[in-house]
Amino acid sequence: MSEIRVLIADDEALVRTGFRLLVESAPDLCVVGEAGDGIQAVRQARALRPDVVLMDIRMPIMHGLEATKVILDDGPPPQAARAAGSPRPRILVVTTFDEDEHVFEALRAGASGFVLKDTPPEKLLEAIRVVAAGEALLTPSVTRRLIAEFTRSPRALPPADGLLAGLTDREHEVLQQVAAGLPNAEIAASLHLSVATVKTHVSSLLSKLNSRDRVQLVVIAYETGVTVPGARQARPGSGPPA
Numbered sequence: 001m002s003e004i005r006v007l008i009a010d011d012e013a014l015v016r017t018g019f020r021l022l023v024e025s026a027p028d029l030c031v032v033g034e035a036g037d038g039i040q041a042v043r044q045a046r047a048l049r050p051d052v053v054l055m056d057i058r059m060p061i062m063h064g065l066e067a068t069k070v071i072l073d074d075g076p077p078p079q080a081a082r083a084a085g086s087p088r089p090r091i092l093v094v095t096t097f098d099e100d101e102h103v104f105e106a107l108r109a110g111a112s113g114f115v116l117k118d119t120p121p122e123k124l125l126e127a128i129r130v131v132a133a134g135e136a137l138l139t140p141s142v143t144r145r146l147i148a149e150f151t152r153s154p155r156a157l158p159p160a161d162g163l164l165a166g167l168t169d170r171e172h173e174v175l176q177q178v179a180a181g182l183p184n185a186e187i188a189a190s191l192h193l194s195v196a197t198v199k200t201h202v203s204s205l206l207s208k209l210n211s212r213d214r215v216q217l218v219v220i221a222y223e224t225g226v227t228v229p230g231a232r233q234a235r236p237g238s239g240p241p242a
Contacts, residue, residue: 003030004132007050007089009041009067011059015117019054019094026125038062038070045071050089051132055111057095057102064093065102065109072110072212090131090213094124112213135214164224166208172226174201178214179221 006029008019016034023029032048035041037059045053053071057064068091092113093106106114112131115124167175170191177187184198191198202214211217221227 003028004052004128005030005032005048005050006128007031007033007035007041007044007048007053009035009038009044009053009059009064010056010094011036012056015056022121022124023054023128029125029128036060038064038067041067042070045089046074052090052092052128054094054128055091057093057106064095065105068093068106068109068111090134092127092131094119107215107219110212112215131213163209163220164226167205171201171205171208174198175205175217175221176227178202178205179218179227181218 006023008016008023008031010016010019013036016036020031020034023031032050033044035044039061041053041055041059041064042062044050053068055064055068059067062070071091072088074088090113091106091109091111092115093102093111094115094117095102096117103114112135113127115127119127164172173191174187177190182190184195184202187193188195188198193201202217205211205217206213209217209220211220
């Protein structure tokens with residue numbers, strides 16, 4: 001298996017050095033570059049094509065959320081990128097700011113994960129692997145925040161918009177479970193399916209809904225009314241998606 005290529009974007013040199021030492025301590029990860037601001041992050045992402053970008057939020061010149069949006073807008077749409085075997089970088093936002101507005105802005109910008117800088121080293125390395133594998137690091141706490149946001153400001157779209165017309169009944173069920181923040185193993189147990197079958201359904205959902213990852217699936221589920229806010233939430237203590 002090839003190494004996961006990581007780009008580190010943070011305006012503090014000491015933080016970048018710490019992340020580099022940590023990432024390069026893992027045999028399956030390697031650092032391909034560093035960036036001290038958002039503009040550099042965009043340029044490095046274009047030039048180096050990393051698998052994962054560790055992205056700080058508050059950086060000079062261009063902040064991390066704007067850099068995230070620019071990087072993810074650069075390439076072909078998600079479905080075309082997957083078909084070509086050249087997906088765009090996954091963005092893992094790493095910050096000291098644990099505020100709702102940053103979580104939601106990061107997710108809307110297209111980030112695949114959101115972790116704090118005081119996350120234990122082994123958890124950060126695992127987070128990199130999770131997003132590199134095409135999953136989203138949608139932890140139960142972030143899922144609950146997302147649900148609460150939709151509860152406060154419902155944005156359901158008319159069912160007749162046709163977005164979900166091509167989904168099977170089983171795909172609808174899996175989408176509801178994904179929206180609850182459940183990992184594949186728990187979805188499989190709930191629906192009496194194998195984990196491999198659940199992964200196939202999730203992959204089909206990503207393709208049919210032209211979504212980048214599970215984060216976008218959650219947003220679509222709530223915006224289209226497939227899942228009612230508060231109907232079901234991920235249980236505290238659940239890990240990242242399998």
